[in-house]
Amino acid sequence: xxxxxxxxxxxxxxxxxxxxxxxxxxxxxxxxxxxxxxxxxxxxxxxxxxxxxxxxxxxxxxxxxxxxxxxxxxxxxxxxxxxxxxxxxxxxxxxxxxxxxxxxxxxxxxxxxxxxxxxxxxxxxxxxxxxxxxxxxxxxxxxxxxxxxxxxxxxxxxxxxxxxxxxxxxxxxxxxxxxxxxxxxxxxxxxxxxxxxxxxxxxxxxxxxxxxxxxxxxxxxxxxxxxxxxxxxxxxxxxxxxxxxxxxxxxxxxxxxxxxxxxxxxxxxxxxxxxxxxxxxxxxxxxxxxxxxxxxxxxxxxxxxxxxxxxxxxxxxxxxxxxxxx
Ligand SMILES: Cc1cc2nc3c(=O)[nH]c(=O)nc-3n(C[C@H](O)[C@H](O)[C@H](O)COP(=O)(O)OP(=O)(O)OC[C@H]3O[C@@H](n4cnc5c(N)ncnc54)[C@H](O)[C@@H]3O)c2cc1C
Numbered sequence: 001x002x003x004x005x006x007x008x009x010x011x012x013x014x015x016x017x018x019x020x021x022x023x024x025x026x027x028x029x030x031x032x033x034x035x036x037x038x039x040x041x042x043x044x045x046x047x048x049x050x051x052x053x054x055x056x057x058x059x060x061x062x063x064x065x066x067x068x069x070x071x072x073x074x075x076x077x078x079x080x081x082x083x084x085x086x087x088x089x090x091x092x093x094x095x096x097x098x099x100x101x102x103x104x105x106x107x108x109x110x111x112x113x114x115x116x117x118x119x120x121x122x123x124x125x126x127x128x129x130x131x132x133x134x135x136x137x138x139x140x141x142x143x144x145x146x147x148x149x150x151x152x153x154x155x156x157x158x159x160x161x162x163x164x165x166x167x168x169x170x171x172x173x174x175x176x177x178x179x180x181x182x183x184x185x186x187x188x189x190x191x192x193x194x195x196x197x198x199x200x201x202x203x204x205x206x207x208x209x210x211x212x213x214x215x216x217x218x219x220x221x222x223x224x225x226x227x228x229x230x231x232x233x234x235x236x237x238x239x240x241x242x243x244x245x246x247x248x249x250x251x252x253x254x255x256x257x258x259x260x261x262x263x264x265x266x267x268x269x270x271x272x273x274x275x276x277x278x279x280x281x282x283x284x285x286x287x288x289x290x291x292x293x294x295x296x297x298x299x300x301x302x303x304x305x306x307x308x309x310x311x312x313x314x315x316x317x318x319x320x321x322x323x324x325x326x
Contacts, residue, residue, distance in 0.1 A: 009095070009097075010097045011093070012094075013091065015090070018152040018153065022120060025072070037060060039104060039106060040127065040128060044056070045057070045071070046095060049081040056082035057222075059071065059072075059124040059220075072123050075087050076225075078225070078229060104128070108135060111189075112185065112190070113132050113189065114139075114140050116181070117141065117143045118195020118196050122194070123194075124220055128192060130160065139161065140161070142176055142181055143157070145170070179206045191218070193218070197221060200221060205295075228287055231310075232248055233246050233311040234315070235311075236314060239318065251308065251310075256306060268307045270307060271291055277317045282301060282316075284311055286310075288309050289308040290307075290308050290309060
């Protein structure tokens with residue numbers, strides 16, 4: 001899905017610490033009265049990383065409040081610095097933001113909805129719970145966190161959902177087990193998931209093992225930190241023999257495009273598959289960070305999404321064959 005972004009300027013009207021690692025930012029856009037936005041909407045926010053402009057996306061918290069947007073940002077320590085930049089801001093700061101857009105697909109006709117959040121993945125689900133509860137009381141939320149003190153918006157959600165919310169705190173030995181959860185859901189339930197990629201993979205496996213329809217599990221991802229930490233790796237092009245180093249803080253897609261290889265991309269977070277390239281050889285290991293390929297396709301290692309996926313060692317690819325790569 002493509003969006004043409006409409007940018008505006010907003011003032012940071014307020015800051016609130018929700019957990020030790022999650023901070024809420026209230027933004028007041030200059031040019032709108034805070035128009036209503038679709039469930040699951042996010043905004044793009046302009047950030048500065050090492051003095052260079054960049055963009056990060058943040059889900060809008062809850063349903064629209066007049067003239068205001070709320071976002072909640074988890075401070076990612078092992079990162080390029082977008083979240084650290086936002087955490088450095090004080091009220092009154094001015095930010096470039098794009099108009100809200102939603103990628104979330106909800107089947108509004110269902111009788112039963114089960115929302116599943118992992119950590120910061122709670123952010124789009126608060127508004128989803130508010131909207132769904134107007135359709136049906138059969139909305140439950142399973143919220144997985146390391147510890148209760150990491151559960152942002154727990155009070156707001158408890159007020160909304162009461163005992164239909166379960167917090168699964170790992171440090172209390174109450175880890176969320178997807179197989180058990182899904183086995184207990186009515187057959188016509190739809191699941192809406194937002195959380196880390198490893199948790200999503202577990203959810204997909206459990207959903208499929210329970211004989212459910214794949215499209216009844218919809219999900220949103222915020223991007224993946226992968227199986228191992230980002231480190232520099234090399235990429236070779238089969239036909240030209242060119243070789244590039246992909247530094248720790250850049251993607252393969254950016255490096256190839258900066259060198260003049262016009263690889264078309266859209267979502268840039270490993271969901272749409274537009275930028276897929278063929279893998280010819282791997283001397284090392286690929287860290288597939290997309291949600292586009294199945295686990296079997298990832299194990300096969302014949303294609304990768306250069307917008308997010310990384311590697312150890314050297315990967316040889318063929319960009320010319322990507323038109324029939326999917
Ligand atoms: C639709 C959408 C909604 C989102 N909503 C929220 C939200 O509500 N709250 C929130 O906190 N975040 C949200 N995000 C994520 C957010 O946009 C940022 O990705 C996040 O704040 C981290 O940015 P960063 O620059 O600090 O970290 P990044 O540098 O983007 O790093 C993020 C992770 O990727 C790994 N990484 C480091 N370097 C690289 C590299 N070169 N290539 C790939 N990965 C790397 C790091 O290990 C780190 O764990 C959302 C993302 C999307 C797409």
